Amino acid sequence: MTTLTPAPPLLVVTAVAAEAEAVRAATDRSRVAVEPVGVGPAAAAAGTARLLATGRYRAVLSAGIAGGFVGRAPVGATVLGGRSIAADLGAETPDGFRSVEELGFGHSVLAADPVLLKGLTAALPEAIVGDVLTLATVTGTGATAAVLARRFPDAVAEAMEGFGVATAAADARVPFVELRTISNPVGPRDRAAWRLKEAFAALSTASEALWTACG
Numbered sequence: 001m002t003t004l005t006p007a008p009p010l011l012v013v014t015a016v017a018a019e020a021e022a023v024r025a026a027t028d029r030s031r032v033a034v035e036p037v038g039v040g041p042a043a044a045a046a047g048t049a050r051l052l053a054t055g056r057y058r059a060v061l062s063a064g065i066a067g068g069f070v071g072r073a074p075v076g077a078t079v080l081g082g083r084s085i086a087a088d089l090g091a092e093t094p095d096g097f098r099s100v101e102e103l104g105f106g107h108s109v110l111a112a113d114p115v116l117l118k119g120l121t122a123a124l125p126e127a128i129v130g131d132v133l134t135l136a137t138v139t140g141t142g143a144t145a146a147v148l149a150r151r152f153p154d155a156v157a158e159a160m161e162g163f164g165v166a167t168a169a170a171d172a173r174v175p176f177v178e179l180r181t182i183s184n185p186v187g188p189r190d191r192a193a194w195r196l197k198e199a200f201a202a203l204s205t206a207s208e209a210l211w212t213a214c215g
């Protein structure tokens, strides 16, 4: 006789395997499925849509490491996204950036599910709650960091997948939230200075709360 194991109801989507391992290390695999789907918003949206199409999951998190805006989220901090924002979706003009909302086609902002966000905020009282930007290009200059900080006064972090995962979740009508831990400041590129070990440790610690908060 074949015994069917029920699928875990909570889906955590990461970009890379190292992030997935950090989450898995602290979660019960019978309750939380953790899947790395690739770097960037397109891979995140496609991978999440494929997983949600199974109909198995009742909530989805975009989780991983991120850059923190200086003065808003320091290296090692845990961040919860109140909103995930596609910061580079729009048009550059001589007068500055124009979002898709201003251009009149589409949207670039998706809010976290309020119940999931409330549960995670209660379970992670040290976490910084704010907007998390999604960009296809990692910011690598002080000038771009300053422009983003000015355009998005409530942004605390930038990463590359949240808005993609959120788009797939919205399409499948599954509640979504973004959880990030800070590996580096947003600013001049200094890849050698990224504190990966610290960010992965923080990601594992934060992940311990997932089932309690979202289960």
Ligand SMILES: O=C(O)c1cccc(C(=O)CC[C@H]2O[C@@H](n3cnc4c(=O)[nH]cnc43)[C@H](O)[C@@H]2O)c1
Residues within 6 Å of the ligand: 015, 016, 018, 019, 038, 039, 040, 064, 065, 066, 067, 068, 135, 137, 138, 139, 158, 159, 160, 161, 183, 184, 185, 186, 196
């Ligand atoms: O080099 C390694 O050993 C290594 C191990 C695990 C992960 C990585 C990554 O590069 C992860 C890429 C992932 O990180 C997010 N991220 C982190 N910092 C930033 C940032 O400043 N701006 C945008 N994204 C950032 C992003 O979501 C990537 O998918 C390397």
